Amino acid sequence: MCRAMTIADGRHPYDTLPDDAFWRLAVAAKSPFELNAIWRPKAPLRRDAMVATAGSCFAQHISRALKRRGFGWLDTEPAPFGMPPDVAESFGYGVFSFRTGNIYSAALLRQWLDWAAGDAAPSDELWRDDDGRWFDPFRPAIQPGGFSDADDVRAARATTLRAIRRGVSSADVFLFTLGLTECWQDAGTGEVFPLCPGVAAGRYDAQRHILRNFGFERIRDDLQAAIAVLKRLNPSIRLILTVSPVPLIATVTGEHALVANTYTKSTLRAVAGELAAGDPAVDYFPSYEMVATAPMRGMFYNPNMRTITPAGVAFVMEAFFAEQGAAPAEPTPSAPPPPASPTANDLACEEELLDAPQ
């Protein structure tokens, strides 16, 4: 086969490749900080583009960076007036473009979009705790302490579904960060949850709540279906997929967490790559590679080897904006910035609830 690819004059396709196609020149001979053009966007983000973000915890870094750089980050479900930012975040406002909470899996993204587009009726399931507080199973941490009334849960969800429709319809770019392959599903309805029932709210029922560790095909199908809904609501929308470099916090597969995480991220990365390769409207931004791969030597992880340091986030976002044409630099703050969180735990990340007791 290699012989067949040989060019007649003795040269071959590798002869004409740029330096960054060669591991030695592009990676091994360079400091990680000298890696350049690691991302070549299919289309630069226009300065006036409106970007909607959703997904796992890491997506929040992207939305924050977009805001700081003066790009148009869509917030179609903004916090009520008078609510301080930290309180708003605890209510899920301003974290993603809509108040869905974390969307760790492609199946959950598809489910939210199907509900928002009217392709499926929103679930009837609500959870009530022993104190009579109500929770939305599909975003159980969205309201601290839960809702006082079941109808409030429904009304709040209807608002979010409307915000999703509004956001998708008006976005130029939908940026989704893939987080997990493991997902909990209701065996009866097929509905998927962001967290195992019983973790943030609800009660776990082993007969009913089934662990799914989705593989390549299912994730690809879910994402393709989600993309189809996005395009139907907004034919000109572009997508940027990323894979979160934040490892899973726990696995129920029986595998070692390291092995399970490798499966998770490899699968998500492969799906994102295939979709980006096959659809001109879909792009892949390599945030995972810029943090989690061997050349980075783990230097962007906090000592817990899971959360990303502020320097790591800055490194990734610098690369994101470096290829965006006339993207402005981060504005110089007029006042000293607040101290960076050493663990980046200021993100709203429901998966943290799974962490093992120390």
Added chain:
Amino acid sequence: MTADLFLFGCSHAGRLQKGAEVIGLRVAGGALMRGRLWDEDAFAFDPSRGLNFADPMARARLNAALAAAGASRLEDVRLPIVTTLGFQLDLVQDEISRRHTLARDPDDARDFITIEALGAIVAARRGPLLDLLGWLAAGGATVVLVAPPARHPDAPLAAALEAIVGREAARRGVRVVSPRPWSTGPDGRLRPEFEARKDGDTVHGNAYFGARAMAEVAEALGLPVTIPAESLASADAFDAFAQRSRRLAARAFSG
């Protein structure tokens, strides 16, 4: 004059003061500054330092009120303290209701907001004021918080915010008097007989409103009033009583 109570607060306190005078309550203090200024970091409260105003006018008014009550600091006032502070949510209501609603109405284009989210807003916006009142109550003062007249077009939102402020005040040991049950019409707004129509004022209640509210305060505090109950039964009866009182006062002054 020995005062029956110490009054301080926003412009609504001025109407309470007028009403109190007609019903025979002797008041030290009054309105210190406009309600919307309480939204703008115009005051600082620290339990170790007490209350301080950035605005020299408000500071001067507070000092004058304290002098009339025979005290040099708010925490030294030995009279029952009546205040309107904590309810200055007009601006917040206006802004919230532009985009959010408590109504679970799918046809309402506004976003649904929960009572809990409103509670979080009140805690953030009115927490320091309510902490001030709670601090006074914890120091031994009897503190009564009087709600302003209902005026906001989004009546359910206004009622919910008032209920939250009242609940939070009560939690801090503050008594709450709400004129809402008797002063609010079916549309959720102030009944016409309590409106201050003069100069197109759509924010404050009239002296009748102030008198009714202060009569409730007096009852809560066990203070005697000089107005007969029938004179508080209607705006006309109240106006007649007030005119009679003014004539008597003028005659006494001229004599």
